[in-house]
Amino acid sequence: MDETSVGDPAGFDRSAVAAGVVLFGPDRARLTALLAAVETDVGKVFAVVNGRIDAELRAELRQRPRLGLIECPVNFGVATALNLLALAATLDGFPRLILFDQDSRPAEGLVARLGARFEELARAGRNPAVVGPLMVAPSRGAAYKSPRLFRRPPAGAGTEAGAAVAVDVLATSGSLIALEAFCRVGKFRDDYFIDAVDVEWCFRAWARGYSCWIDRDVTMIHTVGEGEIRIGPVATPRQKAFRMGAYVRNTIYGFRLGHVPARFKLRQAAYLPMQALLFWVDSGLRPSVAIGLGRAAWAGLRGRLGPPAGAPDV
Template identity: 30%
Template sequence: MHGRTLSGISLASRTAAVIVFYEPDEACIRRANRLSERLFCVVVDNSASIRDKSQIGLSAAITYRPNGVNLGIAAAINQGVEVLLPAGFDYAIVFDQDSEPPDVLLHDLPAVLDNANRMQQRVALAGPAYDDARLGGVTPFVRFRWWRLARISPQGNVPIDVDFLISSGSCLNLKFWTSIGPMENALFIDFVDLEWCARAKRLGYQVLGVPWVHMNHELGGAPVRVLGRTYPMHSPIRHYYQFRNVIALIGRANMPGTWKSTEIVKLPVRLLIYCFFPKQRGQHLRMALRGICDGLRGRLGPYQE
């Protein structure tokens, strides 16, 4: 038995973790091994080399899927879920390789989904609030509104209906995975979780933020401060994916108009901050503009020179 849940019944035997690796260091391996002592774990490795799990120090209890190439976050999550579905798991918590989840996350997120299932509520995903000290602490949950985001403080003991959760630390309700469909491989990395949440909401499912569960998570690289506000910074290649995917998704009729309006407002601000404030400004600008061009052309998938 693994601790408490909201329903009073242990869910550990029906809950698994999907961890996505990309060139992991020893600390990543240790984190995965610790997690495997609590939950069944599938590690999907997008690193360039293919090695046996014993070679990199992974526990024998972990199911290891090395790809030998970076297939992107969407494909890796999908591969992990494809292992769990035939094995009969009900819930899958997704983690980046640097995620350090608290015990309450492992207990209470699947419990929230289990409680929703018993009440015949269609909840696709439950996730924590994210604590990034570099960006000012615990970040609010969001709902899409015209031309802005409504930010909801993560307080209280009742799950909050939201429009979007980042994938790391969130718990998938596998009961609805097939009807919603997998993550979109072609997006590769950025906005993968947003597209999936928007799709789930469009199909009538809920996405719940769980305000009493917090997870330390660094959103992006070292942030920059502009006019009193702090913005997470990324590498030039990540800016390619960000600008490409947001342009591609804005062009889709099935994405929420409210979300599109907020992105149209933020796009020039992002371009200004991400491309003119960091070092290597020319490289950031070049990759962002290439992303915009490829997004307009509908060119998705992994970046190609």
């Protein structure tokens, strides 16, 4: 078998993989569908409840024999929740962890296919830290911003392995992580709280000798926010103001980090103001939104991170 071909997913040991889900006020039907899709594909599922959950749903989750529930009294943020999932899986002896949002919609066999790809990349000496699916926007319903594919330059033999392509960054949702690599790279930054958490971590992984990959043969429907705001080629997710503020703040703070390449900083420096302007226009040009985004940018410049203004506590 060619070293860059996909291994046999049927031969992949799915029991060596734990799944992790971050919950915050989840929709019961969507969460139930997610759990049904992944529980039989992994050794165990861990779920972090970030403060708020329906009492009946909590009781139902506690009854699921293959689910470990981690309950937080308040909203600690996505980054801390992801770190708790990685810690729980590591302490339980799992070498791999696949992460999902509470609204993720993985296709059947996703875990095994990503696992087989991960092993092929490792055998080929690519030292992967994480392998994820190609994210696609839903084909029906409201329009969502299609996730971007940040290919690792330069393109060529060193950044491709069959259908797998090396990328600068990829979303945490649907990503299969080697927990040994996670321990060496370090945890997600708790002070980022939410948004750009995955961006910073992936660049740190590259800086420490690991690689990040997307398997274009494996797709997963993915949505961010509540739709898309678009004017011509510029688009940004329609989302709550505190999330947009966190994105602006964390992106600007990332300009200070040495492990984030200059080419990525320049691209973001050009694109971020246009995204912020789109968000403000979509808000009806409300002065409070412009002030909030300005304060978020200033916080990023000063390195004032932590829970963003307006983030729900529970």
